[in-house]
Amino acid sequence: GEDVEQSLFLSVREGDSSVINCTYTDSSSTYLYWYKQEPGAGLQLLTYIFSNMDMKQDQRLTVLLNKKDKHLSLRIADTQTGDSAIYFCAESGTGGFKTIFGAGTRLFVKA
Amino acid sequence: DAGVIQSPRHEVTEMGQEVTLRCKPISGHDYLFWYRQTMMRGLELLIYFNNNVPIDDSGMPEDRFSAKMPNASFSTLKIQPSEPRDSAVYFCASSLRRGVGANVLTFGAGSRLTVL
16 A cells, blocks of 8 residues: 655754655655644645656755655755744645655754 | 634543534535544544545544535534544645646644543
């Protein structure tokens, strides 16, 4: 079945870049997503990438996709304390209806 | 739009009691999803609806769980009888699908359930 894996924790200093990594198993994944969850809140979409792309940039966020290795990464430039949150990688297949989430990576930003 | 509205935000109940969680999706969205979040299992998809019709309930853990969507603006997730292992945060999310495009989910704030 589909599986999405992420490391659980990442700690960076304010102003540094953060790179959160994710691997997935479903080769038919069509869209890959990054969601952010702040304490006590629901998940919020940050960005997504179509599987025929290898990079997408949106302000401080850069998504890299290596489809051959089924590896997705999210780079946050100039990380701020407000970026402290849990970041979820997710994928949906051709049908697109079921979105499968990873366990989430908790990002700590030290001032 | 006020976003996806869930109630209650917090529920504490005793084992064996019935629990009903409620969700109001974003107006015009045609898909509704129920997820459960725990430390041990992460975010699990329980069931989803399209145009009020349940499409896939393979994630519903047991017969004690049931979900309904009587109309486009309301859905419930019911647990009867509840057990301590049902303690989790339950999220409702909705989306508007256009063709075979991305499934962008809008989540509610969640309902935190504690079963004693």
